[in-house]
Amino acid sequence: MITATSHGEVLQIKMSRYPDFPPATWVCAYLVDGLLIDTGPSYTAEELRDFLKEKGLKLAVNTHFHEDHISANKFLQDAYKVDIFAPALAIDKINKPASLYPYQEEVWGYPVPSRVKPLGHYIQTEKYRFDVIPTPSHDADHICLYEDKNGWLFTGDLYVSTRPLVCRPNEDLWQTLADLRKMRSLNPRSMFPAPTHVITQPMEKLDKAIAYLMELGNRVDALYNKGMPPERIMQEIFGAESMLAELTQNQFSSLNMVKSFLRKYE
Numbered sequence: 007m008i009t010a011t012s013h014g015e016v017l018q019i020k021m022s023r024y025p026d027f028p029p030a031t032w033v034c035a036y037l038v039d040g041l042l043i044d045t046g047p048s049y050t051a052e053e054l055r056d057f058l059k060e061k062g063l064k065l066a067v068n069t070h071f072h073e074d075h076i077s078a079n080k081f082l083q084d085a086y087k088v089d090i091f092a093p094a095l096a097i098d099k100i101n102k103p104a105s106l107y108p109y110q111e112e113v114w115g116y117p118v119p120s121r122v123k124p125l126g127h128y129i130q131t132e133k134y135r136f137d138v139i140p141t142p143s144h145d146a147d148h149i150c151l152y153e154d155k156n157g158w159l160f161t162g163d164l165y166v167s168t169r170p171l172v173c174r175p176n177e178d179l180w181q182t183l184a185d186l187r188k189m190r191s192l193n194p195r196s197m198f199p200a201p202t203h204v205i206t207q208p209m210e211k212l213d214k215a216i217a218y219l220m221e222l223g224n225r226v227d228a229l230y231n232k233g234m235p236p237e238r239i240m241q242e243i244f245g246a247e248s249m250l251a252e253l254t255q256n257q258f259s260s261l262n263m264v265k266s267f268l269r270k271y272e
């Protein structure tokens with residue numbers, strides 16, 4: 007299912023296999039001045055292709071290789087002959103069959119492999135220039151796009167909320183802090199994340215997210231330096247493991263957050 011909402015010149019396209027499920031099961035792409043940012047999951051790929059008919063689509067960018075951001079690539083290329091660009095580190099992965107956990111297969115589905123072109127330092131549309139900003143915390147290939155005239159910041163999966171309680175096993179939360187600070191330094195006026203609503207006061211949200219993660223990282227550090235193992239640190243800080251851990255085969259857990267902060271000691 008697809009729903010779309012205009013935010014000035016930016017169209018938010020919200021995609022979900024299960025419309026009644028919680029927010030974690032939908033993802034957003036954005037269409038602005040002919041540029042589509044991310045192409046969504048497999049289950050809505052053909053619906054997105056049909057939705058974009060006569061919407062002036064000229065080109066697309068994948069913010070990273072995850073299956074909920076690339077799966078309509080092939081359908082859009084076949085239907086509209088558009089170029090799709092992705093970060094250099096993502097290209098091989100987008101071009102090969104994906105290997106998914108059961109929850110990913112259930113919620114997003116398998117992407118059809120597609121051939122995409124490497125992103126340069128910026129993407130030019132008819133009216134705007136979007137700077138490509140590497141933000142490797144969510145995954146090594148991840149990028150954000152920033153349009154300076156309007157202060158538009160497209161953050162892919164970098165920003166989820168001001169108080170995230172879970173993360174993936176390979177995320178680096180100290181790097182997340184660095185990436186969020188980099189976003190703050192741009193002084194954005196609107197923020198367009200993939201996993202949540204459009205944010206009209208991004209500086210306030212970024213400040214909160216940075217303060218929360220900084221405090222959390224320092225607490226994890228302090229408990230670890232007292233000799234506490236990661237599992238006990240997780241219980242001490244979060245009380246209990248998130249339900250998402252079991253539902254996602256431990257791909258999203260609070261223990262992952264603790265371990266992420268402690269990886270610097272390995």
Ligand SMILES: [Zn+2]
Nearest residue numbers: 070072144163
């Ligand atoms: Zn992702």
